[in-house]
Amino acid sequence: xxxxxxxxxxxxxxxxxxxxxxxxxxxxxxxxxxxxxxxxxxxxxxxxxxxxxxxxxxxxxxxxxxxxxxxxxxxxxxxxxxxxxxxxxxxxxxxxxxxxxxxxxxxxxxxxxxxxxxxxxxxxxxxxxxxxxxxxxxxxxxxxxxxxxxxxxxxxxxxxxxxxxxxxxxxxxxxxxxxxxxxxxxxxxxxxxxxxxxxxxxxxxxxxxxxxxxxxxxxxxxxxxxxxxxxxxxxxxxxxxxxxxxxxxxxxxxxxxxxxxxxxxxxxxxxxxxxxxxxxxxxxxxxxxxxxxxxxxxxxxxxxxxxxxxxxxxxxxxxxxxxxxxxxxxxxxxxxxxxxxxxxxxxxxxxxxxxxxxxxxxxxxxxxxxxxxxxxxxxxxxxxxxxxxxxxxxxxxxxxxxxxxxxxxxxxxxxxxxxxxxxxxxxxxxxxxxxxxxxxxxxxx
Ligand SMILES: Cc1ncc(COP(=O)(O)O)c(C=O)c1O
Numbered sequence: 001x002x003x004x005x006x007x008x009x010x011x012x013x014x015x016x017x018x019x020x021x022x023x024x025x026x027x028x029x030x031x032x033x034x035x036x037x038x039x040x041x042x043x044x045x046x047x048x049x050x051x052x053x054x055x056x057x058x059x060x061x062x063x064x065x066x067x068x069x070x071x072x073x074x075x076x077x078x079x080x081x082x083x084x085x086x087x088x089x090x091x092x093x094x095x096x097x098x099x100x101x102x103x104x105x106x107x108x109x110x111x112x113x114x115x116x117x118x119x120x121x122x123x124x125x126x127x128x129x130x131x132x133x134x135x136x137x138x139x140x141x142x143x144x145x146x147x148x149x150x151x152x153x154x155x156x157x158x159x160x161x162x163x164x165x166x167x168x169x170x171x172x173x174x175x176x177x178x179x180x181x182x183x184x185x186x187x188x189x190x191x192x193x194x195x196x197x198x199x200x201x202x203x204x205x206x207x208x209x210x211x212x213x214x215x216x217x218x219x220x221x222x223x224x225x226x227x228x229x230x231x232x233x234x235x236x237x238x239x240x241x242x243x244x245x246x247x248x249x250x251x252x253x254x255x256x257x258x259x260x261x262x263x264x265x266x267x268x269x270x271x272x273x274x275x276x277x278x279x280x281x282x283x284x285x286x287x288x289x290x291x292x293x294x295x296x297x298x299x300x301x302x303x304x305x306x307x308x309x310x311x312x313x314x315x316x317x318x319x320x321x322x323x324x325x326x327x328x329x330x331x332x333x334x335x336x337x338x339x340x341x342x343x344x345x346x347x348x349x350x351x352x353x354x355x356x357x358x359x360x361x362x363x364x365x366x367x368x369x370x371x372x373x374x375x376x377x378x379x380x381x382x383x384x385x386x387x388x389x390x391x392x393x394x395x396x397x398x399x400x401x402x403x404x405x406x407x408x409x410x411x412x413x414x415x416x417x418x419x420x421x422x423x424x425x426x427x428x429x430x431x432x433x434x435x436x437x438x439x440x441x442x443x444x445x
Contacts, residue, residue: 176201
């Protein structure tokens with residue numbers, strides 16, 4: 001279909017300024033490797049792995065072939081009370097990669113569904129153990145766990161919550177945000193060491209307020225991704241684990257962004273050496289080519305849920321939750337091929353190697369430019385933070401995003417941050433082009 005034949009007035013774009021888009025549409029018609037082709041025939045570098053998804057790069061034949069083959073073999077089967085071979089195989093591979101006893105995979109279709117699923121497992125698990133009063137959730141300011149009501153409630157991005165006030169879950173509290181803009185504005189592949197313990201407020205204020213015995217779970221992104229790649233203070237996740245253990249609280253890591261290689265390891269849990277009770281995943285698990293998400297739960301959680309039903313008749317369902325497309329065979333075939341490709345091409349290791357290259361380039365090219373107030377890099381992702389325009393938060397970064405797009409680089413604007421998280425196959429020269437284009441745009445804007 002020719003671009004000029006496209007009607008642009010029926011699709012309402014998600015998380016997009018629609019009125020501005022209509023005036024200057026950005027439409028991709030093809031992708032290969034590191035690049036998109038636009039409707040007007042230009043090449044644009046995918047500097048963000050299409051929102052943290054496309055770790056192996058675009059148009060990977062082994063994944064495409066696996067999907068085509070699956071469509072010709074078993075296109076779809078219901079997920080309730082029957083299943084399919086690819087779902088079991090994908091679950092086995094994901095469980096083998098997940099840390100420790102995280103071995104039970106509940107599939108869904110997105111990161112938002114994964115967050116809500118994990119929250120529901122937490123409540124159901126506590127109730128099964130006779131602790132149904134544990135129904136308080138603790139998230140973190142500026143955390144992002146998708147757009148379902150559960151994920152929005154534990155999430156802490158003000159704009160995402162503002163309109164939905166009374167409809168958010170009632171018994172939710174939030175940890176303070178993990179950024180010190182004065183002492184740790186510039187973070188390069190290290191965990192910043194804070195003078196004070198940012199988790200003291202959890203122990204001294206939040207838990208006493210709700211009483212720890214009422215708290216079901218704490219959910220955090222190991223690295224705050226959507227907010228703009230904010231790195232946790234040194235020892236933060238370990239201490240969070242200890243506090244949760246002390247009080248019988250479940251710890252959930254939202255690894256939708258950090259899962260499957262972004263930090264050079266399978267999961268951020270491996271990178272930080274901290275095992276949660278559940279981790280959520282989506283995005284890179286299928287290289288983004290087919291929707292798939294999930295929650296990996298510990299054996300302990302699963303066994304408690306099954307054990308609690310020990311005296312119930314065997315036809316009784318133990319967990320009333322699931323999606324029509326849970327474990328979709330085509331999605332799972334895509335996941336199997338993606339995880340094979342990650343292993344065969346050692347792509348997590350490559351992400352680990354290219355991370356410092358990206359970080360070095362960002363810090364050396366952008367520090368000191370007009371309006372730059374911070375740069376943070378860890379793994380194969382890095383963000384530069386700009387001073388907001390007075391009264392127009394986000395405008396400066398949006399203008400930089402547009403400038404980069406028109407010069408052939410897709411960067412992500414998040415608030416007044418600009419974030420790069422390229423596919424793991426990125427080359428040094430492409431990093432130089434991306435960062436150089438961003439630097440020029442920052443100077444121009
Ligand atoms: C940490 C995190 N959790 C959950 C989600 C929501 O995922 P989805 O958009 O697939 O629902 C995202 C999306 O960016 C995310 O970054």
